[in-house]
Amino acid sequence: MTLPAANAAAVSQTLLPAELAAMPLALTLVESSSTVVLRQQAARLLQSHLGLALAECLYIEGSGRWLGRDSDNVQFDCADFNHPYAHVIRSGKPLTLSVADARIRLDHPGFQAQLAPLTATSQLHIRPLRAVDGQREWLGALLLVGQAATLTALIDNPGMAAYEALLCRLWSRLAREQGERQRSQVLQDSLTKLNDGARRQALADQLADDLLGQSVAMQALRRHVIRAAETNLAVLLQGETGTGKDRVARAIHQFSGRAKEPFMAINCAAIPEALLESELFGHAKGAFSGADHARAGLISQAHGGTLFLDEIGDMPLALQAKLLRVLESGRYRPLGASEERCADLRLVAATHQPLRERIKQQHFRADLYYRLGQFPITLPALSERQDDIAQLAQAFITDFCEREGRAEMGITPAALRQLYRREYPGNVRELKNIVDYACAMTPEGADIDAYVLPGEQQETAGQPVVSTAEPVALALSDDIDDLRQALRDLESAIIRQRLQRFGGNRAQAAESLGLPKRTLAHKCQLLELDIK
CATH class of the missing domain: 3.40.50.300 (P-loop containing nucleotide triphosphate hydrolases)
Structure with a gap:
């Protein structure tokens, strides 16, 4: 039923309470699934049943600074008095003014865009909306546009007050429910991410048996x-x-x-x-x-x-x-x-x-x-994960022993130090080849020692590095600037070569060099050969 524009008193006393108190209207609001749907339904019912030119519910967003509209992205600053909503929110009181006056006195672009399709003879009535329970927090504002007689009949009408109270109560309840759902969803998302993270970490841990390294x-x-x-x-x-x-x-x-x-x-x-x-x-x-x-x-x-x-x-x-x-x-x-x-x-x-x-x-x-x-x-590259060298070397040793049917063997600290000091242009593949060679050269029942590791295949600082797999070749050089270090390197190379010749038999190596076995062991300790 559409409200006639004339006879405001008759409207106030007869039609309005019956229309606003009608059960179908209340049920329409109660069945709203969200605050957005509620605001749209409430405005539509007012506009269609009371013959208004426009009805709209504006909402206050979370920070309390802005009023927003569901129909577009326009926002109204609650501290900007170039639109009437700021006056209503700040005072907490309804405001009525004509469209003609609003066009002259208020120059907010968004508000003027709202006024554009309205006739100059219409009036605006804006009511503040607050929750009726709890701390009476602000919800928003209700804009009604119509003829002066229609709006005057609504201002003090108990049916309108009941409608507004129902709207605010439902709005407040839905806002709390939506907030709880959002918090629940955030928690659920967090738990899902946590579970996904734990699941992925468990799978990554399974990969550690194949992609070795804890770096x-x-x-x-x-x-x-x-x-x-x-x-x-x-x-x-x-x-x-x-x-x-x-x-x-x-x-x-x-x-x-x-x-x-x-x-x-x-x-x-x-x-x-x-x-x-x-x-x-x-x-x-x-x-x-x-x-x-x-x-x-x-x-x-x-x-x-x-x-x-x-x-x-x-x-x-x-x-x-x-x-x-x-x-x-x-x-x-x-x-x-x-x-x-x-x-x-x-x-x-x-x-x-x-x-x-x-x-x-x-x-x-x-x-x-x-x-x-x-x-x-x-x-x-292996240079970015040097902490993994010991684990990789031991894995390659184990693989070699299983593949070749050899007894288990380990690797001495001196040999590990040699591996850590090397450069690996061939990365993990080169490390595996070095360890395989060292395993093959290590006597049964012994651990891999530094003297069985193959020499560097590259030149270091412009000088060739002696390979322990070849006989020691002595050459006088004018480049020697540290005689003690040169002698130490030569002695180390000779002992490595001799140990390799006798398959790691330290007694035979010592005898061939004319040294007591204890002296050879001491020299190997000083040279980090780990001979015991």
Whole structure:
């Protein structure tokens, strides 16, 4: 029922209480699911049932500084008296003024935009809204626009007061419920993140048996591997040679949702260019000379699983374009085939080359680089994780003994000090080769000692380092500036060579040098050879 504009007294005494007290109207408000819906419903009911030109509920946001509207992003500063809402909030009292006066006296842009569609003969009535229980916190303001007689009838009407009280009570209750839900959701999100973090950490700890090391760099790498495994993004592994990119690729597959499907790997630098395309895409029978039967490529064999392309920086440009199409469309065509096939796989690529430099040199496609690098992982060099050398060395020793059927052996502190002092351009792979050699040179029942470690293969500070695997060659040099140190180095090299000659038999080495065994042991202790 629409309220007529005339006869305000009759409206006040008859229609208004009945309309505002009607059960359907109250139920409409009570059934509101949120404060936003409540404000919109309350304004719509007032506007439609009372014949108002406009009705709107504005809300005070959390800080208490701004009044906001649900219909747009306009906000009104509660301390800015260029709009009437500040007067109402500050005084706590209703305010009535004509649209014509408001246009002249108040110049707030947002408020003037509200007035723009209204007629100059209309009046504004703004009422402050506060919670009726608790600390009576501010909720917002109610804007009513209509003819003067209609608004006058509403001001002191008990039905309007009841409607306003119901609105404020429901608003306050919904705000508390929403706040509790938000707090509950925040708590739930925090618990979820905590549980996810604990789950990922547990998985990363499982990886520690395969990706060895407790250094900060390795712990971070294992976490990255777990996060990568949770996605289907293409992974680009970058790092120096010998850092374990193959192991990381297999770990990503092992902890992914594709773990039960195939893991196929190929080294792009190890296959001739003419054969690489056939290896990847396969070929149909008769596709080229010698193709006597059809052959599935690695892309087909890796369907549902993971394809690992090692040294992808060496892939020919023409093949890079075909690989990019597979990644973008999920389709490929074997050599000589007439129909395309689908490729459902996860790609992990690896390289030790600086691909950005390869792009500048036009040896690598930029679009493929960005497609491969959806989840980039950089593997740390051994120089960044020296704390892991002892654990790695012992693991390599254990692996050697199991592989070669040797009794368990350890490694002396002197040998470890030698390993810590070395440089490893070949990283973990070089360390493994050194330990394997030392294991092979160590007598049964003994621990790896410093004298069995192979010498450095590089020059240090411009001077060649004597290899203990070769006879000691003496040469006079004008570069010697510390005779004592030179003699100490020479003595150390001679003892190392002699121990190696006699397979670590210290008694025979001492006899061959014309020294008592105790003297040799003392010299080895001074030279950090750990001879006992």
